[in-house]
Amino acid sequence: xxxxxxxxxxxxxxxxxxxxxxxxxxxxxxxxxxxxxxxxxxxxxxxxxxxxxxxxxxxxxxxxxxxxxxxxxxxxxxxxxxxxxxxxxxxxxxxxxxxxxxxxxxxxxxxxxxxxxxxxxxxxxxxxxxxxxxxxxxx
Numbered sequence: 001x002x003x004x005x006x007x008x009x010x011x012x013x014x015x016x017x018x019x020x021x022x023x024x025x026x027x028x029x030x031x032x033x034x035x036x037x038x039x040x041x042x043x044x045x046x047x048x049x050x051x052x053x054x055x056x057x058x059x060x061x062x063x064x065x066x067x068x069x070x071x072x073x074x075x076x077x078x079x080x081x082x083x084x085x086x087x088x089x090x091x092x093x094x095x096x097x098x099x100x101x102x103x104x105x106x107x108x109x110x111x112x113x114x115x116x117x118x119x120x121x122x123x124x125x126x127x128x129x130x131x132x133x134x135x136x137x138x139x
Contacts, residue, residue, distance in 0.1 A: 034096045039127040041091070042074065047126060051076070059122040066136040073131050077138065078124035079107045085117030086110025089125040093139070101132060104139040 044052065051067045051074055058065070062080040066073060077089065086109070093104040105125060110116045 031097050031102065033102075034098060037094045037096055037101065037129050039075075039091070039094055039129045042126040042128045048074075051126070055124060055126075059124060063124075064138045068131055071131055072128050073101075073136075074126055074128050075101070075103055075136055076124060076126045077103070077105045078122065080122065082109075082121050082123060084110065084119070085121050086114050087121060087123040089123055091125065091127060094127065094129075096132070096134070100135045100137045102137045102139055103127070 047055070048067070048069065054065065054067065055076060055078065059078050060081055061078075063076070063078045065076050067076065068074065075094075079087070079089070088108045090106045090108060091103070092106055093102065095102050107123060
């Protein structure tokens with residue numbers, strides 16, 4: 001009985017040591033922000049025609065996309081169909097890392113006291129920045 005217990009303890013020690021060697025590797029997953037990016041929120045009237053068409057096709061459901069031409073990068077976040085007006089969208093963060101552009105937005109709903117349009121709306125935000133050949137990460 002004692003011999004069996006020793007074997008079990010030895011086996012557990014080997015397994016735990018093995019897991020410690022292979023399973024506890026830590027990686028540096030911190031995202032290093034290089035700089036905040038300057039941007040402009042673009043109104044519908046100032047959107048490139050092709051981008052406006054893409055938004056119109058996708059606006060029914062939440063969506064995220066980037067669109068570029070030779071001069072600018074447009075980043076679009078849509079929040080899909082809402083049953084009233086009074087929504088706004090904040091751009092909480094837009095910054096550059098060594099390999100990507102990160103954006104974080106937030107949908108802000110109307111307060112119960114707000115007088116809002118009754119009817120369906122499709123809130124989205126389009127930000128425009130100088131063209132950067134980087135992938136976009138939506139947070």
